Amino acid sequence: MDYIFSDRISALKPSAIREILKATSQSDVIPFAAGNPAPEAFPIDDVKKITADILQKDPITALQYGISEGYTPLRKTVAEYLKNRYGIGSENDDIIITSGAQQVIDLASKVLVNEGDVVISESPSFIGALNTFRSYNGRLAGVDVDSDGMNMEKLENVLKKEKNAKLIYTIPNFQNPAGVTMSWEKRKQLYALAKKYGVLILEDNPYGELRCKGEDIPCIKSIDTDGIVIYSGSFSKILSPGLRVAFTVAPKEIIAKMTVGKQASDVHTPMLNQMIVNEWMTHYDMTGHIEKIRRIYRKKLDLMCGLIDSELGDFVTYVKPEGGLFIWCKLPDSVDMLKFCSVAAENKVAVVPGVAFMMYPEDKTQCIRLNFSTPTDEGIVKGMKILGEVKKQF
């Protein structure tokens, strides 16, 4: 039988990154293409003890159906945490627990984006988000990224032009893939522009806790007196991505619709997983663990940047990130970027070609994305030396 697929899925290619992830799951490939937490960044002993305790004390709750909004104690714990840590959350806001932060993007699209509506995003941006917007037949409008975040003049030009823009999608901290952090000044400008043009902001902050240097910059959501910001956070980078637990804080009306959307998507996020996160946040040393992760990643970031400078210093340009997982390196204009990635892969180093993060197939970039969290320190040294050799062919 010839299957006729929906327009929305026909428009969608498999995620280049996840395909590469599969290809590079061979153990002899150095994984600069991934975005996985370092294995040593998992609080294994905590999870072991917590899980045993939950299944001892309250197994029925862990195994039974739950409500779509999420496990009530976890919703309260997260709300308090966000209030204290980021000054986020007003009495007009509510919270829903999601199956990873990807689902926040999915639910926000589901409840806000009609087919043909415009979603504005940093260009380049997280391919998973772009694909979700595409999966709702949303039309993407890209805004260039400067070293201090989205270009505000270009953003306003897009807002003037696109009358049915529904969402501005941004990753303000250690942006994926560009690695840059939006300045406080620009965050306030972005908020003012969104308010002026009546467009909602989806503030995606999966890497916020992974700051290695410099000072925290307040979240856009912390100045949201108008109820125009949907804030998304995740436990994937600080606890475990495999548990698939994240959350979103947004105006009550939007959370109510997202809850209806979640009922129709996966009913609820697994109970055991939500209980593990709640127990970890309330009775274990989350802050100490985050400090530990930051030390691990700071070391890896410095190691990789040092090697970029020594091995590729005359070849690539980049903005050193203050945190997160990724470094965005621009190759010389004379170099065939895709060819470089392909030769690197032949030499057992996986990197992501920058085109994967662009809005449209015709968009060009000379950049590649390097990840420093997944490889071991030895892998970083070896991989960068290989890229230093690969360079000589270009």
Place this chain on the structure above:
Amino acid sequence: MDYIFSDRISALKPSAIREILKATSQSDVIPFAAGNPAPEAFPIDDVKKITADILQKDPITALQYGISEGYTPLRKTVAEYLKNRYGIGSENDDIIITSGAQQVIDLASKVLVNEGDVVISESPSFIGALNTFRSYNGRLAGVDVDSDGMNMEKLENVLKKEKNAKLIYTIPNFQNPAGVTMSWEKRKQLYALAKKYGVLILEDNPYGELRCKGEDIPCIKSIDTDGIVIYSGSFSKILSPGLRVAFTVAPKEIIAKMTVGKQASDVHTPMLNQMIVNEWMTHYDMTGHIEKIRRIYRKKLDLMCGLIDSELGDFVTYVKPEGGLFIWCKLPDSVDMLKFCSVAAENKVAVVPGVAFMMYPEDKTQCIRLNFSTPTDEGIVKGMKILGEVKKQF
């Protein structure tokens, strides 16, 4: 700010059942409205031991990202099980692990149903499925259900009329809410009609293992030589709904698209949860546990049916189900069905008004749905006696 929501979500009401579930989570309400497994049906000791073993032996895999298709060992285990148990799965089929069976319906809709396309379903049917179809702006076409399943003449009439029908959604075993099981004759007819009119079948079988009496009838998927059946199964009713692990077997091209859809929805189903299921299937007594559950539900089913006969025998009519979780009772035409449900709730017995399961707001029914798995045996006795008293007011 006045939020403008998408058409698809505006068309969707919160699931009546889940709202009732929330309302009836008060411990003094007898839950005939739910669809939860009985607490005594969870293999708690198995899950405890399995989880401890996984977190001891392979914690990184359990906590790290996985691929969207699902945990490879579980995919193999499920494929073998389906082959042996139901004769399902050919070399043209593939399998994807999903976050509950609700996500199978979501992904099937995502990849197959354009806005305005028609989904044919038994009427009444599972409200969660109907809402998912609605969330893709699919147009529903209902087919009446006889005591041996969907009415085939009416199905063919709908197929003749609806030129852009994409899916026939059916729950062949112990249908939710009607409780009926589709005969083998009708399964073959359904398959032939789907083939004749070039429409795919979504065979949803969450209750298949919960047969209390009679003989298994082969799945429609078992005769799928043309690659037109998407089969959905779940661990929610035999292991745990809180873990959110289910699966679908379908032609490879469809699974490939569903995988892309899942990348954009929630990336992957939690790894720990998938590993628990795989370990349970391969190293524990799943068959013995299913036998145990059947005994529990057979007893509850008989208990409730006996009490319907004694307390409401002169008031309701129903087809006694051979398994599953639900009994569909028709009230006399003279009775205000919604009023009956409301008086029952006032008297602390929650039942679901049948309208929740209908295709359209204007569809009428005199039926209510009773669940016998969630209440305790004492709750069943007490609740049915209360309904017997409520009856006297009508």
